[in-house]
Amino acid sequence: MEQTVENFHGCYLLVSNSENRWYRGRTYIGYTVDPNRRHKQHNKGRKFGGAVRTGPKKGPWDVVVIVYGFMTNIAALQFEWAWQHPDESRRLRSVGKKKSKENALTYRLRLMAEMLSIEPWNNLALTVQWLNSEYEIEFPANLKPPSHIPILSGAVRTKKVTAPETPVCGNVVSLDNTDASIIAIQESPSDTKCGICQLACEKPHRVTCLVTTCSSTYHLICLAKHFLGEDKQSFVPLKGECPSCRSTLLWADLIRFKKGHYRNAVVEMQGASALAEDVHDDDV
Numbered sequence: 001m002e003q004t005v006e007n008f009h010g011c012y013l014l015v016s017n018s019e020n021r022w023y024r025g026r027t028y029i030g031y032t033v034d035p036n037r038r039h040k041q042h043n044k045g046r047k048f049g050g051a052v053r054t055g056p057k058k059g060p061w062d063v064v065v066i067v068y069g070f071m072t073n074i075a076a077l078q079f080e081w082a083w084q085h086p087d088e089s090r091r092l093r094s095v096g097k098k099k100s101k102e103n104a105l106t107y108r109l110r111l112m113a114e115m116l117s118i119e120p121w122n123n124l125a126l127t128v129q130w131l132n133s134e135y136e137i138e139f140p141a142n143l144k145p146p147s148h149i150p151i152l153s154g155a156v157r158t159k160k161v162t163a164p165e166t167p168v169c170g171n172v173v174s175l176d177n178t179d180a181s182i183i184a185i186q187e188s189p190s191d192t193k194c195g196i197c198q199l200a201c202e203k204p205h206r207v208t209c210l211v212t213t214c215s216s217t218y219h220l221i222c223l224a225k226h227f228l229g230e231d232k233q234s235f236v237p238l239k240g241e242c243p244s245c246r247s248t249l250l251w252a253d254l255i256r257f258k259k260g261h262y263r264n265a266v267v268e269m270q271g272a273s274a275l276a277e278d279v280h281d282d283d284v
Helices: 035-044 073-084 104-116 220-228 251-258
Strands: 003-006 010-016 027-032 061-068 127-130 151-153 156-159 172-176 181-185 206-208 217-219 239-241 248-250
Touching: 010 035, 010 073, 010 104, 027 035, 027 073, 027 104, 035 061, 035 156, 061 104, 073 104, 206 220, 206 251, 217 220, 220 239, 220 251, 248 251
Parallel strands: 003 156, 127 151
Antiparallel strands: 010 027, 010 061, 061 127, 172 181, 206 217, 239 248
């Protein structure tokens, strides 16, 4: 099933399908805002925007899987770097080196599974998408991603949305976290007000409740603080109750909707039941 994603930030894994045994099976990890265009560039060579380590002589290259949903290019590039350099990443010290029975592809896939099961990535609104069913595998039972990280198959189409101009008035407060800088406009002209602070709420900086009978709007930072409550250790909430309708919402679903998922379609809310197997109240 093809997914259309606005303002795409993703990290992908390539594998060489070369007839040359020297290159066949080699892998490449990269970051992109347009996976389809980037795939073509890798297979055409450096003159067309490809990378030094890829190209027609070392390919053709297949896109195996892509992890997307990062709020910013910085967050995606941090994931890319750790995936490329597990030996140097402090978060992956316990993962271990490539095993003798693993080839390059299975090792990179194991790393991906490990990364999605640890902080900060296991709290983000990410999606794993297999772009080539030939390479699709089941995640190990002990390394399955949290329930709010879906595993999909099929093509991905990106849609770039032009960011609006920064408001000329208003006080901007930013909260720096592992996923993005969440920005709230404290005072700016708008017909929509935040359901928590009651101040003007511009579209680029707000989220909307996914319950159709509610549809209340909030500043990102206001709702994040509401979801976190007394939790001073976390930067990104996992779930919480809508202050208006009291429905349980996953932060990941709110961010996905804001980034273009679920548009023109019926929203299937995962809710608290989706977290029953891997999240306890003490963990949130």
